[in-house]
Amino acid sequence: MFESPLTGLVLSGGGARAAYQVGVLRALVRLRRELLGPRARLRNPFGVICGTSAGAINAAALAVHADRFEGAVDAIAKVWQDFTADQVYRSDSIGMLRSGARWLTALSVGWLLARWRRARPRSLLDNAPLAELLERLVPLERLPNVFAQGQLHALAVTASSYTSGEHYTFFTAADTVPPWERSQRVAAHCRITHEHLLASAAIPFVFPAQQLTPDGETAWFGDGSMRNTAPISPAIHLGAQRLLIVGAGRMQEQPGRKVRNTGYPSLAQIAGHAMSSIFLDALAVDIERMRRINRTLALLPESALADTPLRPVEALVIAPSQRVDDIAARHIANLPRPVRALLRGAGVGGEGETARGAALASYLLFESPFTRELMALGESDTLERHDEVLQFFGWGQRDARRGRQPDIDVTAAGLDVELP
Numbered sequence: 001m002f003e004s005p006l007t008g009l010v011l012s013g014g015g016a017r018a019a020y021q022v023g024v025l026r027a028l029v030r031l032r033r034e035l036l037g038p039r040a041r042l043r044n045p046f047g048v049i050c051g052t053s054a055g056a057i058n059a060a061a062l063a064v065h066a067d068r069f070e071g072a073v074d075a076i077a078k079v080w081q082d083f084t085a086d087q088v089y090r091s092d093s094i095g096m097l098r099s100g101a102r103w104l105t106a107l108s109v110g111w112l113l114a115r116w117r118r119a120r121p122r123s124l125l126d127n128a129p130l131a132e133l134l135e136r137l138v139p140l141e142r143l144p145n146v147f148a149q150g151q152l153h154a155l156a157v158t159a160s161s162y163t164s165g166e167h168y169t170f171f172t173a174a175d176t177v178p179p180w181e182r183s184q185r186v187a188a189h190c191r192i193t194h195e196h197l198l199a200s201a202a203i204p205f206v207f208p209a210q211q212l213t214p215d216g217e218t219a220w221f222g223d224g225s226m227r228n229t230a231p232i233s234p235a236i237h238l239g240a241q242r243l244l245i246v247g248a249g250r251m252q253e254q255p256g257r258k259v260r261n262t263g264y265p266s267l268a269q270i271a272g273h274a275m276s277s278i279f280l281d282a283l284a285v286d287i288e289r290m291r292r293i294n295r296t297l298a299l300l301p302e303s304a305l306a307d308t309p310l311r312p313v314e315a316l317v318i319a320p321s322q323r324v325d326d327i328a329a330r331h332i333a334n335l336p337r338p339v340r341a342l343l344r345g346a347g348v349g350g351e352g353e354t355a356r357g358a359a360l361a362s363y364l365l366f367e368s369p370f371t372r373e374l375m376a377l378g379e380s381d382t383l384e385r386h387d388e389v390l391q392f393f394g395w396g397q398r399d400a401r402r403g404r405q406p407d408i409d410v411t412a413a414g415l416d417v418e419l420p
Contacts, residue, residue: 001150002047002066003393008240009046009062010232013053013225014248014279015203015363017324019371021058021246022080023378024318025073031382031389033070035396044069045393047153048240052224052231053279055248056157056200057138060192063155064142079137080375085366087133089125089207091336123208124342125364130201134194143192147174154238157192158224158231159199162209167227169234170196170214180237184227187237188214200224203363204278205271225279232286236313242392245287246378247319249280266347268357272325275363287317316392321381324374328362331370335361 011021032045044066051059058076065072085091146152154173161168169187171177179187190196199210199221209220225231235243265273297310332340332348340348343364348357365371382389390396 002044002152005241006047006153006239007045007393008048008050008235008238008243009059010235010243010245011049011051011055011059012231012246012248012279012283013055013201013223014324015054015201016083016365016367016371017248017279017362017374018054018058019080019083019374020248020320020324020378021055022073022077023375023380024246024382025058025062025378026077026375027379027382028389029070029073030379031386032393032395035390044151046244048156048235048238049152049154050156050158050235050238051200052158052228053201053203055246056224057134057197059157060138060140060155060197063152064139064146066146066152067149075137077375079133080371081368083366083368083371085336085339085364086129088130088366089127089364090129091339123202124206127198127202127207130207131194131198134197138194138197140192140194143172147172150174155192156234156238157196157200158228158234159196159202159210159212159221160224160226160228161214161219161221163219163221165227167224167229168214168221169237170212171234171238173238177238182230182233185230185233186214187234190214203275206364223278225282228282230286231283232290232315240313242314243316244392245283245315245317247280247283247317249276249324250320250322266357268343268347268360271346272357272359272362276359279363287315290315314392316388318378318382318385320374320377321384322377324362325359327373327377328365328370329358331365331367331373332358332361334367334369335365339364 011018028045046062046066046069049059049063049066051057061076062069062072065075079087143152143155152174154171154177156169156171158167158169160166165184167185169185170190170192171187172190172192177189179189181187195210195212198207199212200223201207202209202222204222204226207223209222211218212221213219232243232245293310294312297305297308297312300308335343343349343357343361346357346360348361362370
């Protein structure tokens, strides 16, 4: 059985940055095992699991093994700590020539030449190896049994339709959950497949779009972080009463941070900025909206509260305490040489403080030195917030009352309400 009250896990997108999420999960396993002992293995702490982009892959890998949560975290961690880029995309010279070089050639020489050669490139990189990894890491055929055992209530992954322009939440649940629809956002109950995960993780321009058939209509889909204006909403719609939200970047910059002007921005800098707006900004805005709604609810009299569909939901947000771009800058040299050569053409280069285009590189750095450092950061950030985590989950209540008062947000479920 999953733990009560019904807890939702929200894993955001961010390519290789999703390694941070695995560190957070490892810390949760450690804390729970220390406090609850062997009985911790009997319950899944997350009845609702929602993921976007690379977070969708982590989410699905957890969901299919919800009956052995600790084992699932260990298996996911083993993949991330030993990652190499060629497990996600073709990083050899031939693979680069077939995808990245052809794509850049089409940009520079023109689509007319590509059309004449009947070689229209679909993406910068070929992520065929990721499909093979999903077959091993995410055995989706286990989901029906996990639902039948009462170990999971719902799984949701998101993707964005290039065909219709709408953002989709694809979900499957143990009980009947009515689909929902908002402006430019649609929810569809379906059998989640590896194609849904590949679509959710199809970083725009970088990885190829995937064909899916929601409502019987064939459409092309890309990364679930695009047009995702309410990334927390699916967990609420699926019945979560409290939320653990794990980000892939800092929620806000430290005041007083100095930034050097290095001249006109390179293509890599512009692309990295665009990626950050896709992967990071929506979550920060949605969390801010939750807090604003919560403050508004606190001002309403009891009579007014009775007339609103909003309900309070605890939310604990864990996000990197360090700039992931700065961590990536230290590891650009770990990328395979053909990938570095490809990115160098876009303006990625240098190391450490002088690195350029580190933000863009951070999404593609599926290399163990980088992923291990992010995992270690996720683990240490979570353990630093020991008291908050214990209070949130209700583990070891006596221990949770010691030390400083936890800073846990009580947020609201009405995430589709627009406030000024």
